[in-house]
Amino acid sequence: LDFWDDFTDDGELDARTDKKTNSPAASVAIKTRIPAKGSRTFTYIIAWHFPNRQTWSPDNDCDSACDCTTVNTIGNHYCEQFTDAWDAASKVAQNLKSLEQDSLKFVTSFCKSDYPDAVKDAALSNLAILKTQTCFRTPDGHFYGWEGVGPSTGCCSGSCTHVWNYEQAVAFLFSELSQSMRIVEFAHATNDEGCMSFRVNLPLDKKAMSFKRAAADGQMGCIMKIYRDWQLCGDDTFLKELWPNVKRSLEFCWVPGGWDADQDGVMEGCQHNTMDVEYYGPNPQMGCWYLGALRAAEEMASYLGDDAFADRCNDLFKRGSKWIDDELFNGEFYEHHVVAPKKGTDIHPSLAAGMGSDDLKEPEYQLANGCLVDQLVGQYMAHICGLGYLLKKSNIKKTLRSIYKYNRKSGFHDHFNSMRSYVLGDETALLMANYPKDRPKLPFPYFTEVMTGFEYTAAVGMLYEDLEKQGLQCIGDIRARYNGRHRNPFDEAECGRYYARAMASWAAIPALSDFLYSAVEQSIQFTEKSGTYFWSTGSAWGNAIVTKTGLKLTVEFGSIKIKSIQLGQRQSKLKTASSLSKGRSKLFKI
Known part of the structure; x- marks a missing residue:
């Protein structure tokens, strides 16, 4: 007053x-003083x-003044x-x-590229998450993230591996931060047995492994992410220092009572995952993550001269891939075969996070025969990493068509959802799961919901499989919901606001440009389709103009080294490596 x-x-x-x-x-x-008509x-x-x-959550016995001596x-x-x-x-x-x-240079360079408006809107708007309290760094430089944030505190602590698996913005824009997350996961959160705590507690030197629970998708995704980060940065020391624990984390799949205890390339054990439940039996979602981790580990082991381990990974990959195609694909999509353990003691103590069924004879909260929105999430990551196909290409395309057919719903007036409502009225979205045939009595809790991070994963998968119309439609559906009138365009919520998984939207950029960069091989790849494409490696970014005769590459930030270039089926190997730094352009005829 x-x-x-x-x-x-x-x-x-x-x-x-x-x-x-x-x-x-x-x-x-x-x-x-401002004169008339002045500014x-x-x-x-x-x-x-x-x-x-x-720390993530101050000790419960401390008062609001935070003067308790036990607060870290x-x-x-x-x-x-x-x-x-x-x-x-x-x-x-x-x-x-x-x-x-x-x-402004970054935004201008990005916006003048030829990506569809909805894709640019989704990718750019969700970068706002990196500026919120979802993310923070400690004095040692390590980068951490909540899953999202609430009004006064974060939501779901620990840089949750199975959530942060989906986002691609950090790796492609801030490689130092992405590598920091891998260091925390493998050097601090992984024990001698290979169990990676899927939530890392702080302080790092005292509590990093105190969570003591592993997530099947989270752990396999981290193996794929270190491969991605190593390819983007080309730092062999980074890989070599973490490799022993990377190897252990994959071998953890094979421990007694583990995810793949019989070592056949298929996860059948108790699989805690990003649906916040435990799956029992082989399923496409965890199976694809596992296949992707096997491929990534094979490539890294081969590079480091660990040929025996590379061969083992290759053998498991081939057997697992064939089995999943033969046994889980129903002609339209991949299903989950629920196989309960005989008794609880058959489960490794680090695998059950206490959020699954109490009845192991007939476990609840399973996917079963549902069409899951992100059943091919491991393939999504494999394409981004340049690891090739994990399953039959034809089956993958059919599955994505089925996701568009069964999971995409327009109009939610008559839709029953007992959980959170992120879609209303006449809006359109991809359901987490749909059951074209019989539905289990109690599927996993989120199956009636919609969440943008999962939708982007499916949409980007469609883009990679030449289902561009469907993929762009799904991305457009999301941005129509978060258009600034109905919802905040910078805040695609899930468990909390400014949710990390929404940064999966960035993956549409490399998908549409068919971009791959390996600092290890000093190779770069784009689509052969003519156009202007923004690109980024985590330490450099710029634009590429693709024509029928070649490629004009411009670096707006950082630097890049190139020995070979590929545009679709056209390839050119340079006689000497070409180095481009900030402000430079070069025309390559291919």
Whole structure:
């Protein structure tokens, strides 16, 4: 009231000399005169400095003042870069022009590419998640993420592996941060047996492995992600240092009571997963992750000279792939064969996270014969990594057609959903699962919901299989729901706002451009379809103009080395490696 009285009196704020220590509020005003039909720009910089970040969830026995001696303070990385909020504001002010120019250059370069508007909208808008409290860094530089955030705290702690499996933005835009996540997962969260805690607790040096539970999809996805990150950065030291635990994490599949205890290339054991339940028996979702991990491990082992392990992975991959095609594909999509363990003691103690069925004879919360929206998620990741097909190409395409047929629903007035409602009324979305035939009495809890991260995964899969019309339609359906009128376009919620899985939207960029880059081989690949394509490697980005005669490659940030170029079926090997740095372009005739 005092502020309002002062302001409305003459339109100015009077200077206040009294400094009340118990009142942190203050006002800042800039005075200027603006002539008729004139304009002025006012720049305000808001800065902060909070050095005492606590762990994911402060101890329950501490009071609101957070003065309990058992609270673990982990700090913030930015506090190592700035002495206080004033220092942060000062440095931003000094570099504001260049910071704005670099940001605008990225957005402009991205937006002038020929990707469909819905794809650009989805990919770019969800990058906002990286600027929210979903993500943070500790003073040692390690990067972490909640699954999402609530009004005053994060939702679901621990850089959850099975959630962060889906997003692609961090790896393709900030390779240092992505590599940091792999270091945490393999060097800190994986024990000597190879069990990776799918939620990493903090402080890292005291509690990293204290969660003691492994997720089948999370762990297999991390093996694929370290392959992806290594290919993008080309740092052999990064791979070699983590390889022993990468190898252990795959071997963990084969322990007694494990996911693939009989070592036939198919996961049959107790599989905790991103549906927050345990699957029992072979299924496409976990099966594809496993096949992808076997392929990634085979490639890494072969490169490092571990030929025996590479051969073992190759053998398991071939047998598992054939079995899944032969036994789980029903002619339209892949099904889950529910096979319950004989007794609970048959399950390795690290595999049941306590969120599955109490009845192991007839387990509840299974996928069973449902058509799952992301049953081919491992193939989605395999395409992004350049690992080839995990299952028969024809079956994959049929499955994606079936997902579009059975899971895409327009109009939700008559749709029963006992869980969260992320689609309403006349909107269109991909259901988590649909049951064209008989449905289990109690399927996994989320089957009636829709969640954008899973929808993007299916849509990107369609793009990779030349089902472009269907894939773009699914992405357009999402952005029509998050159009700024119905929902926040920068906040595709799931378990919390600004949900990490939504950054799977970035995967449509490499899918539509058929982009692959290997810093290991110094090779780059694009589609042969003429057009302008934004590309990124995690440490460099720019645009590529593809024509019938060749490729014009422009680097707007970072640098890149190339020995070979592929445009569809056209390929060119350079006599000497070509290096391009920021601001440079080069024309390659192919």
